[in-house]
Amino acid sequence: MNSLYRQASALSLVTLFSILSGSVSAQLGGVGQSMQSYAESCAVCHGENLEGAALGVPLLGELRHGDSFDEIVSSIGNGFQSAGMPPWRDTMSESDIRNLALFITETRANVSYSDFNYDTPIAIPEGRIASELQDFRIETIVADLDAQPFSIAPLPDGSIILTEKKFGVRLISPNGVKSEYLEGTPEVFSDTYKIAVDQEWGVGWLFDIQPHPNYEDNGWIYLYFSDRCSDCNDLSRQSGQAVSMNKLVRGRIENGRWIDQETLWEADRQFYSFTTDVAAGGRIAFGEGGQLYLSVGMKGPSNFEGIQDLSTPWGKIHRIYDDGSIPQDNPFIGREGSYPSIYTYGHRSPQGLEYNFTTGDLWGTEHGPRGGDEVNRLLPGRNYGWPLYSLGMDYDGTPVDYGRELGIAFELSDIEQPVVDLTPSPAVSSFVILQGNQFSRWNGDYLVGSLKARSLYRLVIENNRLVHRETLLEEFSRIRDIELDRSGNILLLLEHNAGSQIVRLVPED
Ligand code: HEC
Structure with a gap:
């Protein structure tokens, strides 16, 4: 048994299991x-x-x-x-x-708590796929990627940049040829430990990757990852094991090398922990006026400590500028002892993060416990409720109310409720907000992926309320990431133990 597992097994089983949506055996x-x-x-x-x-x-x-x-x-x-x-x-x-x-x-x-469908074959329908407003087809771009990729981003020349979270960054050419891992990216780690279910945990992984909105002029690519170290804080010294924390850098790519790296956001070493990166959030989203949002999940010592506390970086969405500086109108700026980059708090396990340029607000998805997966409109300074309240239930069968344990009193009106409650939990993942000419009938809609439920949903949200939900694909694949390419086609990053894939959804007239 490695040391991480030993440490993990010292925590209560329920605490461990409840870090993930769906990570519970019957x-x-x-x-x-x-x-x-x-x-x-x-x-x-x-x-x-x-x-x-x-x-x-x-x-x-x-x-x-x-x-x-x-x-x-x-x-x-x-x-x-x-x-x-x-x-x-x-x-x-x-x-x-x-x-x-x-x-x-x-x-x-048909969502089970003991089967995450890592091994269920990806099932891509052949030919024309019918849906309510727009038929489409699916084309495979590349099919032999690592089992645990995290992020894709299209580049102007038609290639795609990819993170394989335990290994590195690759470029995928427009015709689907994958490059070697880029040299010079932050060090990542592939040692993992398993808990009782089909789920690999570890620390020191790559997360989101995205070109700057003005990439064609400045060449910057933003890379979000888990910075790992040993013997670097009290926790790592006492436990003798590696700890990590989310960190954002930017760099440029030149001849297969990652160069010019600059650090934009990192946490004090006291906040580095050995809590698995599975729960780390790890998404970034560019907003308006050079603003940039980043999610940090429950990286604290347990699945509920510090998340309601504005002096820790965990369980938060942060907002910075694209050069790493802090917007002076951030909601908690100047408040004694609070993290100046915090934008929203009370998050459990954030998954997707996108800015809606039409409505001018930030949106996010996150995993609840048993039930209570959420699509949230993220308003500055608001509390999203974990671990005080959830529409889902805890895995031990009780309602979520760790507030009592933490001594936090609250009113339900203090907590921003989700725009969409996804119960039962499909293990919601990343999403895009559609815009452009290719899928114009879906413009403004939210295309939301899922992991365990292997489905792709189209959510129609009007005036911050869900008015319609269509399942576009089911019994399809774990979907880890979704992006729009430059011509408005939809790219999906599909996750599978025998080889992950990138596919493209193209409209059929
Ligand atoms: C003695 C027989 C009986 C038992 C025991 C029973 N049910 Fe029912 N249940 C029925 C009948 C009959 C209906 C249909 C009612 C109707 O048509 O209006 C029903 C309806 C329901 C419905 C609504 C179905 C619908 O079509 O909307 C749910 C949900 C339900 N039961 C759940 C449960 C659960 C959970 C339990 C156990 C705690 C349970 N039932 C125990 C007989 C039973």
Whole structure:
């Protein structure tokens, strides 16, 4: 057993598991409990696999009383006495009912907590793919990438720059030929440790990569990664193991080399920890006026410490300028002891991050615990609630309220609620906001990927409310990143153990 694993196993299992959306096997806490109580109280009428039985209706397919999480909670709680379904509110706690409703929505959506689909073959539909407004086809650009890529970004000459998080940065030529790893990029590390589920953890990985909006003039490429060191703070010295923290640099590429590197954002060494980079966030987004946003997930000592604390960098979205300086109108600037780059706080495991140039605001996706994946509109100075409150449940079957443990009192109105609640959790990932001529019928829509659920969604958001949701692709692939290329086609970075891929969605007329 390596030292990282030993350290990890010293934490409680539930804490470890709950760092990730979906990283729970069935025998644990709330998931196991809800399966058991379904078998004991419901299966007699609704069938062992929700298929229905003599005394009750199927819970698969269309539901008469609504299929959203809230509607199912209310069906279970209130029952339908005259039709033969008892109200369960009197005999079950609110938590038990919510866990049962999660179990039903997860089963209906075919998302399992023990299978992350790293090995389920990528299934790319052939030919024309129909959808509500716009048919399209999928073309593969390159298909033999590392199992754990993180980010793609198109360059003006039609090539694509790629990070493979444990190995390095590559260029993919317009016809799909991959380069060697660039020389001179920050050092990254491929030693990982596994927890009980199919999930590799480690520290010292590459994250997002993006050219500057004026790349054609200045040649700058922004690279976000996890800066790893040993024997560099109290934690690493006491534990004898490597620690890391998010760091942003920019550099230029010349003849296969990464040169001119400058550091733009980094944290004090006291904040470096051995918490896995899986939860590190790691996305950047350029905004207006040279502003740049970066996400930092739960890199603190546990999945909830320091996230509500404005003196730590964890669980935050930060805002800086593209040269690393700090905007003087950042919301917490000048507040005693607070991190001046903080823009929003209370984030759990941020995934996608994009600036909407039409509406002039920042958007992000993030993983909830069991349920409660989110699409958020990120407003300066606002609190996004972790670990005080979530629409999902903790993996141990209880509601999320670590505020009590931390001694933090709050009102629900202090917490910015998601624009879109994704329950059950598909393990939401990156997204793009569509604009341009290629997919003009989708302009303004949010194209959102998922990992575990292997689906691509189109969300129509008007006046900061979800008005329509279409699943464009399902049983498709884990989707790690989404970008628009220069001609407005959609690039997807697909993740798979036997070889990750970059594909392009092209409209069919
Ligand atoms: C004694 C039989 C019985 C038991 C036990 C029972 N149900 Fe039901 N349930 C029914 C019937 C019958 C209906 C259909 C009600 C109707 O048509 O209005 C129903 C409806 C529902 C619905 C709404 C379905 C729809 O189409 O909208 C849900 C959800 C549900 N049950 C969940 C549960 C859960 C969870 C349990 C266990 C805690 C449970 N039921 C236990 C008989 C039962």
